[in-house]
Amino acid sequence: MTTHYIAGNWQAGQGEAFDSLNPVTQAVVWNGQGASAAQVDSAVQAARAAFPAWARRSLEERIAVLEQFAVTLKAHSDELARTIGEETGKPLWESATEVTSMVNKVAISVQSYRERTGIKSGPLADATAVLRHKPHGVVAVFGPYNFPGHLPNGHIVPALLAGNAVVFKPSELTPKVAELTVKCWIEAGLPAGVLNLVQGARETGVALAASAGIDGLFFTGSSRTGNLLHSQFAGRPDKILALEMGGNNPLVVDQVADLDAAVYTIIQSAFISAGQRCTCARRLLVPVGAWGDGLLARLVAVSATIKVGAFDEQPAPFMGSVISLTAAEHLLKAQQHLVDKGAVALLEMIQPVPNAALLTPGILDVTAVAERIDEEFFGPLLQVIRYDGFDAAIAEANNTQYGLAAGLLSDSAERYQQFLVESRAGIVNWNKQLTGAASSAPFGGVGASGNHRASAYYAADYCAYPVASLESETLSLPATLTPGVSL
Numbered sequence: 001m002t003t004h005y006i007a008g009n010w011q012a013g014q015g016e017a018f019d020s021l022n023p024v025t026q027a028v029v030w031n032g033q034g035a036s037a038a039q040v041d042s043a044v045q046a047a048r049a050a051f052p053a054w055a056r057r058s059l060e061e062r063i064a065v066l067e068q069f070a071v072t073l074k075a076h077s078d079e080l081a082r083t084i085g086e087e088t089g090k091p092l093w094e095s096a097t098e099v100t101s102m103v104n105k106v107a108i109s110v111q112s113y114r115e116r117t118g119i120k121s122g123p124l125a126d127a128t129a130v131l132r133h134k135p136h137g138v139v140a141v142f143g144p145y146n147f148p149g150h151l152p153n154g155h156i157v158p159a160l161l162a163g164n165a166v167v168f169k170p171s172e173l174t175p176k177v178a179e180l181t182v183k184c185w186i187e188a189g190l191p192a193g194v195l196n197l198v199q200g201a202r203e204t205g206v207a208l209a210a211s212a213g214i215d216g217l218f219f220t221g222s223s224r225t226g227n228l229l230h231s232q233f234a235g236r237p238d239k240i241l242a243l244e245m246g247g248n249n250p251l252v253v254d255q256v257a258d259l260d261a262a263v264y265t266i267i268q269s270a271f272i273s274a275g276q277r278c279t280c281a282r283r284l285l286v287p288v289g290a291w292g293d294g295l296l297a298r299l300v301a302v303s304a305t306i307k308v309g310a311f312d313e314q315p316a317p318f319m320g321s322v323i324s325l326t327a328a329e330h331l332l333k334a335q336q337h338l339v340d341k342g343a344v345a346l347l348e349m350i351q352p353v354p355n356a357a358l359l360t361p362g363i364l365d366v367t368a369v370a371e372r373i374d375e376e377f378f379g380p381l382l383q384v385i386r387y388d389g390f391d392a393a394i395a396e397a398n399n400t401q402y403g404l405a406a407g408l409l410s411d412s413a414e415r416y417q418q419f420l421v422e423s424r425a426g427i428v429n430w431n432k433q434l435t436g437a438a439s440s441a442p443f444g445g446v447g448a449s450g451n452h453r454a455s456a457y458y459a460a461d462y463c464a465y466p467v468a469s470l471e472s473e474t475l476s477l478p479a480t481l482t483p484g485v486s487l
């Protein structure tokens, strides 16, 4: 099976065989062989060869190809949404929103490029100061499985726009979405070699990250892998590394007037995408006392009724499956481990159908757990911590190595001001769900969530480097010479 797209040709893999499965039915969605180290190398060389001509094209020419890509995405949107659903288990309504985000990324990236990294100039007394931006060269893009279309696209579109050539290594759990996306680029007329696709698991990623031929690596994925890459790139200031990693995101609930609005917002924050968004609320901070007890009772009652099902089930479920049986098993074990450590299951997360990666929402009260685990559980498992006093809530919210997203549900503007000032995260929301960040804003975290290279609207910043010039069409002597020099 031809699975890799290198130098404008599809070719079969020479590495390990692997397949992607529908997480609910376990049916094979895609299979093939991963790229060998030699194939990764040829993909990097193809990108290197294609880079100069692509970078020399005018910005308008590159934009035209990108806009055509948006057109081809729209034309294939049903097929793409279905494939996202099949490979990830995400309900069709949600997969369709992912394709829309991919389409919208083009116009947003163009706007961002012009605003943040375009050409700017200003007159000086005897010259012109010009600021331009140049592409880095060949960049590797690593994607996660949870948004197999939208998140790699969030690196690829701005990278190509800036004039880079790309080698794309998608998640091994979602190869078919990557293949379809690359086909859309080909149909849009992207020249051969400018975007290359190498499929495969860890070994393919290791080979690509270690390639001497890349000038940068843009990664979205787990903190564990991101940290490995960070160590690997240490001492390499010549290569740009952008890391978008996970979080252990707190959502603080203050005593609010509209209890149902709070419950709905918590559900959208914790359980959308079956809890598989990096921005999902993982820790829910609830005040001690009767009001907090009432909120939790209502949250548990409503969460117990959430419809969970296969991606194409009708009527549509709110939550699809998690990515795999292995992931489901890992999450169930994590729940059991927390219960063993003293957590109280307010709503037990269960696997309702054997051999299907469907999980129901889980809510654990971990207040009594002595040493809470600061880890991201990437699924529908929400940990509740009761707090006494708003200062204590903020301290608890910040009690994590991560710093991606933090939210406050409160009727008090004053409390939000305090939360905004004191919380440590790249996304801080007020009375809004934590998930669903806008592509028109920067997207990134501090602490263990990233390396200060925010993506989305600020992706333009890591896709090009600034070149500052002082320019004068004629060379002439200044009116006054510096002391000590005579001509």
Ligand SMILES: NC(=O)C1=CN([C@@H]2O[C@H](COP(=O)(O)OP(=O)(O)OC[C@H]3O[C@@H](n4cnc5c(N)ncnc54)[C@H](O)[C@@H]3O)[C@@H](O)[C@H]2O)C=CC1
Binding pocket: 142, 143, 144, 145, 146, 147, 151, 169, 170, 171, 172, 200, 201, 202, 205, 206, 209, 220, 221, 222, 223, 224, 225, 226, 228, 244, 245, 246, 247, 277, 278, 376, 378, 404, 444, 449
């Ligand atoms: N901050 C952000 O923007 C986002 C972060 N994420 C995070 O991504 C994670 C889920 O995605 P996963 O696919 O599980 O991440 P992952 O880290 O397992 O994999 C990401 C990519 O890295 C590759 N890879 C794995 N080990 C490697 C190694 N040693 N060297 C080179 N490449 C390697 C994988 O094959 C895949 O292409 C969650 O932790 C989530 O929070 C997901 C979406 C957005």
Ligand SMILES: O=C(O)CCC(=O)N[C@@H](CCC(=O)O)C(=O)O
Binding pocket: 146, 147, 151, 154, 276, 277, 278, 279, 434, 435, 436, 437, 438, 439, 440, 443, 455, 456, 457
């Ligand atoms: O990257 C963008 O264009 C905006 C950020 C975004 O789409 N965030 C989503 C996905 C979160 C995740 O990566 O898991 C969100 O906040 O829901």
